[in-house]
Amino acid sequence: xxxxxxxxxxxxxxxxxxxxxxxxxxxxxxxxxxxxxxxxxxxxxxxxxxxxxxxxxxxxxxxxxxxxxxxxxxxxxxxxxxxxxxxxxxxxxxxxxxxxxxxxxxxxxxxxxxxxxxxxxxxxxxxxxxxxxxxxxxxxxxxxxxxxxxxxxxxxxxxxxxxxxxxxxxxxxxxxxxxxxxxxxxxxxxxxxxxxxxxxxxxxxxxxxxxxxxxxxxxxxxxxxxxxxxxxxxxxxxxxxxxxxxxxxxxxxxxxxxxxxxxxxxxxx
Numbered sequence: 147x148x149x150x151x152x153x154x155x156x157x158x159x160x161x162x163x164x165x166x167x168x169x170x171x172x173x174x175x176x177x178x179x180x181x182x183x184x185x186x187x188x189x190x191x192x193x194x195x196x197x198x199x200x201x202x203x204x205x206x207x208x209x210x211x212x213x214x215x216x217x218x219x220x221x222x223x224x225x226x227x228x229x230x231x232x233x234x235x236x237x238x239x240x241x242x243x244x245x246x247x248x249x250x251x252x253x254x255x256x257x258x259x260x261x262x263x264x265x266x267x268x269x270x271x272x273x274x275x276x277x278x279x280x281x282x283x284x285x286x287x288x289x290x291x292x293x294x295x296x297x298x299x300x301x302x303x304x305x306x307x308x309x310x311x312x313x314x315x316x317x318x319x320x321x322x323x324x325x326x327x328x329x330x331x332x333x334x335x336x337x338x339x340x341x342x343x344x345x346x347x348x349x350x351x352x353x354x355x356x357x358x359x360x361x362x363x364x365x366x367x368x369x370x371x372x373x374x375x376x377x378x379x380x381x382x383x384x385x386x387x388x389x390x391x392x393x394x395x396x397x398x399x400x401x402x403x404x405x406x407x408x409x410x411x412x413x414x415x
Contacts, residue, residue, distance in 0.1 A: 150210055151190040155179045158245065164214075173212060173220050173250035184227045184244035189364055191222045191248055194319065212250050220250035278312040287386040306384070313341075313348075313373040320367040327411030328353050335380055337406035346379030346406065371412060380404045 147154045161176040179187045193209045208221035231242025285303040292299045336348040351372040358366050381402040382390040395401040 150187060151193075153179060153183045153187045153190065155187065155246075171218070171220075171252055175212065175248050175250065177246040177248065178230065179244050179246060181229065181241045181244045184246060185363070187244075188225045188227060188246055188248075191225060191246075192364065194321065208253055211253060219253040221253040222248050223251040224249040274316045276314040276316070278314075279309070280312070281307045281309045284308055284384060286384060286388065290386055290388040309377050311375040313375060315371040315373070317369045317371075318366075320369055323355055323367050323369060324412055324414055327414055330411050331407040331409055334405045334407035336409050338408070340409050343375050344379075346381060346404075347377065348373050348375045348409070349380055349404065350407070350409065350412070 147156065149155065155177045158176040158178050161174070163174045165172050165174075177187070191210055195207055195209045208219075210222075212220040214220065226247045228245045228247075229239070229241030229243075230245050234240045283305045284307075286306050288301050288303055289299055291304050331350045332352055334350060335346045336343060336350075338345055340348055351374055353372065354370045356368045358368065360366070378390060379392070381393050381404050383393050385391050393403055
């Protein structure tokens with residue numbers, strides 16, 4: 147006897163049916179389970195999993211896909227439940243078994259698409275990335291600059307534009323929240339190359355989340371991660387000589403104003 151999430155099932159005659167039409171490829175599988183296991187079994191068929199791709203991207207994929215002989219992956223889009231055997235009870239009816247008919251549609255194959263995550267096969271976003279490009283002026287020390295042609299020393303401070311990018315990553319339908327990762331990374335800098343940014347140039351500002359419970363009893367989370375990126379390491383300081391210097395504490399010479407952290411922890415649940 148096979149099982150999904152510890153729920154034993156068997157496939158009935160007529161299961162494994164495929165159809166191709168103008169709308170595309172669809173499939174049907176028919177399962178038999180205990181009556182009181184019908185709803186949790188159906189929820190398990192819809193369940194998704196998140197995978198880290200390259201340490202910096204997320205992909206939503208079905209936990210229990212139907213993989214065809216040519217490698218095509220199908221995912222559940224709709225489920226119907228009907229009773230099998232003798233019906234008992236009045237308002238609280240029970241059957242000996244339940245027949246669960248699951249309809250399948252192709253899962254996206256492009257990592258950039260993600261999983262459509264819908265019950266009707268239509269495409270739905272599971273995450274967005276918002277970028278806000280701006281800048282801030284830094285007043286440099288007097289006498290730090292001079293004219294290249296005459297050698298005249300500029301006594302007054304010279305304004306230096308530092309380009310910044312505010313990054314907001316919004317993710318939907320997460321199975322859980324990466325609370326440990328958020329605690330480990332908040333207020334810290336990327337310890338390695340991250341999303342195209344060099345080490346130390348991205349500061350993790352914090353996060354906001356929301357919990358959603360569906361009518362099927364499934365629980366998902368939405369998560370908003372906020373970052374701020376500079377063109378230089380946040381621990382660099384512009385000295386009076388006009389050069390950038392790495393800051394460390396005077397006591398040990400090892401501690402920086404901002405610590406570094408592995409931002410991949412933000413993707414682990």
